Amino acid sequence: MGSPSPRFLFLLVYVFVLLSVSSTSSFTIQESFIHCLGAHSQNPIPFSTSFYTPNNASFTSILESAAQNLRYLLPSMPKPDFIFTPLEDSHVQAAVICAKTLNIHMRVRSGGHDYEGLSYVSLVEKPFMILDLVKLRAIHVDVAQNMAWIQAGPTIGEVYYRISEKSQVHGFPAGICTSLGIGGHITGGAYGSMMRKYGLGADNIIDARIVDSDGKILDKEAMEEDLFWAIRGGGVGSFGIILWWQIKLVQVPPIVTVFTVTKTLEQKANKILYKWQQAAPNIDENIFIRVLIQVTNSSTVGKKTISTSYNALFLGGVDSLLQVMKRSFPELGITKKDCLETSWIKSVVYMAGYPISTPPEILLQGKSIGKTYFKAKSDFMRQVIPEIALSSLWKRFLLEESAFMIWNPYGGMMNRIPESTRLL
Numbered sequence: 001m002g003s004p005s006p007r008f009l010f011l012l013v014y015v016f017v018l019l020s021v022s023s024t025s026s027f028t029i030q031e032s033f034i035h036c037l038g039a040h041s042q043n044p045i046p047f048s049t050s051f052y053t054p055n056n057a058s059f060t061s062i063l064e065s066a067a068q069n070l071r072y073l074l075p076s077m078p079k080p081d082f083i084f085t086p087l088e089d090s091h092v093q094a095a096v097i098c099a100k101t102l103n104i105h106m107r108v109r110s111g112g113h114d115y116e117g118l119s120y121v122s123l124v125e126k127p128f129m130i131l132d133l134v135k136l137r138a139i140h141v142d143v144a145q146n147m148a149w150i151q152a153g154p155t156i157g158e159v160y161y162r163i164s165e166k167s168q169v170h171g172f173p174a175g176i177c178t179s180l181g182i183g184g185h186i187t188g189g190a191y192g193s194m195m196r197k198y199g200l201g202a203d204n205i206i207d208a209r210i211v212d213s214d215g216k217i218l219d220k221e222a223m224e225e226d227l228f229w230a231i232r233g234g235g236v237g238s239f240g241i242i243l244w245w246q247i248k249l250v251q252v253p254p255i256v257t258v259f260t261v262t263k264t265l266e267q268k269a270n271k272i273l274y275k276w277q278q279a280a281p282n283i284d285e286n287i288f289i290r291v292l293i294q295v296t297n298s299s300t301v302g303k304k305t306i307s308t309s310y311n312a313l314f315l316g317g318v319d320s321l322l323q324v325m326k327r328s329f330p331e332l333g334i335t336k337k338d339c340l341e342t343s344w345i346k347s348v349v350y351m352a353g354y355p356i357s358t359p360p361e362i363l364l365q366g367k368s369i370g371k372t373y374f375k376a377k378s379d380f381m382r383q384v385i386p387e388i389a390l391s392s393l394w395k396r397f398l399l400e401e402s403a404f405m406i407w408n409p410y411g412g413m414m415n416r417i418p419e420s421t422r423l424l
Helices: 027-040 059-066 089-102 155-165 183-189 220-231 269-279 318-326 342-353 360-365 387-397
Strands: 010-017 082-084 107-110 128-132 137-140 147-151 205-211 240-248 258-265 288-298 304-314 339-342 373-383 405-409
Touching: 027 082, 027 089, 059 082, 089 107, 089 128, 089 205, 089 240, 137 155, 147 155, 147 339, 155 183, 155 342, 155 360, 183 240, 205 220, 258 342, 269 288, 269 304, 288 318, 304 318, 304 339, 318 339, 339 342, 342 360
Parallel strands: 082 128, 107 128
Antiparallel strands: 010 373, 010 405, 137 147, 147 240, 205 240, 258 304, 258 339, 288 304, 288 405
């Protein structure tokens, strides 16, 4: 598969928040699709609760249910001719066959974190439909075998919670945003706070079941090596529709430690961030320290500054964490009072942005903390950004009405997995 090559130092995610903010039904297309589904599905389909047109009262709420970027819900954006929410694998097969037969463009949605609205908007193709996998939500955790089978519909937060129900010392290394739909999330790689220890979610996939363009269900053996490689990071909906993932569970300690420490420009944020770039990808692989960067009010009345919040998960207790920080990143000045010892599932809640006291059951709601109008972009950095360049960056950053960046460190396991084994 090739030898390991130098990996990225860290991932920068820019989110620029925007301040500004009638679909014609085709009865013939809808009727034809329903008739076709009935002819090709192995089991009956309850159309009254799984087929939605713009004439249904619940159409809009279903359409908007998982969307994160409100830009793509504006009235000017094209709306689907209908939404179909299958209840079982055979329904998905039938939908693929019928959409292909009737020349209906299909958008597939398992969550809604595709920030460009690709799972629920089509700017070119007409007619188009949404195949929403929201009702395919089964999660079967087998701790004895260190694995789980998961349908495409649950959020990653639900998956975390169901794992924790079975074991307090098992987890899965995937996304920090707990409202991510698991189906599409893994096809995009699935990076998160344990990737430096265990790699991406896509690196921890044992098997999968997908529907191909001919409506056939393929598992790992049937799809062969190249396709199995491609669906683990090659992009949502590019190679088939995910029905199930078989994931490998990983070990987590009974006690982990989290912290969030904020430094502004007046508190030497530039120097600390410069050091973070050197330390974070090379520090002990049990620790993940990301940086949340935004414009905030300065201590000087009427002025703005830059705040850098160091948000971290350490797979171990606070005493071990402090030793690691003292040795590798003393510039941040972490103390015991900055840290919280907790369980892994509670750390998931904390890293997702909820107060540490929030019950883990919040993960079962599958909702994001907030939705807004925004434009997002990601870049990989291979070299450290000098302090002088950071100062220039902040000048540009301060000109934005509302801007936000997340810097995620790689290193650890991410350096040891050869690039030839994944698309990222």
